[in-house]
Amino acid sequence: MSDVGVSVLSDVACHLGEGPAYDARTDTLFWFDILGRRLLELPLGAGKTREHGLPVMASALAHVDEARQLLVTETGLQLRDRASGSLEMLVEVEADRPDTRSNDARTHPSGALWFGTMGKQAQERAGAIYWFYKGEVRRLFSHITIPNSICFSPDGAIAYFADTHENRLYRVACDTETGLPVDDPVLTVEGNAMPGGIDGSVVDAEGTLWNARWGGGRLDAWTARGELIRSIPLPARQVTCPVFIGAAADRLAVTSAFEGMDAAARQADPEAGKTFLLDLEVNGRHDTPVAL
Template identity: 40%
Template sequence: MRAQVFDPRPCVLGEGPLWHPLRQELFWFDIIACRLLARQGEITRMWQFDEHHSAAGWVDHDTLLIASETGLWRFNIETGQRDLVAPLEADRPETRSNDGRADRQGGFWIGTMGKHAEPGLGAIYRFYKGEVVRLFDGLTIPNAICFAPDGRMAYYACTKTGQINRQPLDAAGWPVGAPEVFIDLNDAGLNPDGAVVDAEGGIWNAQWGAGRVARYLPDGTFDRAISVGGVHSSCPAFGGPDLNTLFVTTAREDILAPDAAQGMVYACDAGVKGLQEPHILL
């Protein structure tokens, strides 16, 4: 299977795709260019910021929660107004936000990392009802944050380790016990980037440098892969009217002479339905 171009605007580091179910609109970020982009049919939009932004969740029809290198922000889609909800490593200019996603309980998980991927500077936090709590630290490039359909299991990776972990959660969405390695991609030479879970509990993982998104069954078994034109596939998201379209961001970063296919957003019929992203409780 191979995905087709959904949006041709090239991103240096495309990331954080989010399908807004009320607006039927896809949002995503170019982290390095400090931009938020969107497409709704043939209508495209773009917002420019003065710092890196990387991930988002939806609050209501006109509001996103967006993560930047200094905080979590309430963002008005129609006006572009950005208001601080909570600081996020605002006292650490050497780090920025990275992968993030809403959990099934209305919280928001967000990873941070060194701006030059310095070892061990990364962490994963959870924002829940106004409070930011650090869950994991000592990571390098936190990625693959996603959640099982019943909300009782979280998945995440540190790309540098080549492993995707799973973490049991309690009914309120907080970690219970220690995480364990779920999928080890080292023997395959693959680098786990962003991920999303479908309605059947399958985990779709974008694999940096491999130009593909791979699906793994709930027991960790490889199922199938979809190729995208961008070598650095970075993060998938389900969307479309029936939630059966898989969108995939890509990046031009670290490619010496990128061709036109690099950094675009791709889309295809995944052959399985996704889950609606939960709205975030502020």
């Protein structure tokens, strides 16, 4: 285990905190409360979290340029104007399926975006993972219950994803120019031997995968071959996703959730839903802007 110090970065408790994304140009952290239909914004120098209400469930964000962001939502990919907060549909995805919503997503080094969908009640095998690049959308993998851990090796040659319901992490070889898979997925981590489930992940500049362990209250570091390097305890049981923050991407923030907790459970887990900062120097990476 680890003696890494952990502090509360934002004390705004999210029903389902997810999808953290860091904007290095403005030193700002963004993340979502999916079920609360909120986008959270924290300028790290200011220290006060801003809340933006959303008309739909959204789960992840990709940078476009100084004026725009791309939001992954329950009805598709929508452009958000940063100044006004207005949304514009770019491409509909499963908009005709009110039983599903978006979940995990991340941008490949090529600028392609991988994003997942799932049933709003976590219906078994109701979700999928999609690829978006320069206006085109393709479905990559079907029959996934809870898609998570979408992330990529530094050179873009490997993509990772998980089905939290199965508690399995996969890796798949990719075309570095397009982010498309070129082979079948390979099981890399079988997580059933450990408490909790494999949730969101990021990969640092050295190829180490950092995974938030939903229900396990910790952040795990894995090699590309699926070997556990270390585990860092966190103050909330249901942690959801890490992100590299800071100009040098040398710190980690982690979101969490109080989804499914009754009053007694929340009393026993008082930090649930908050966002945390790890006192740990890492060699991270900033996400590539998405190629529209």
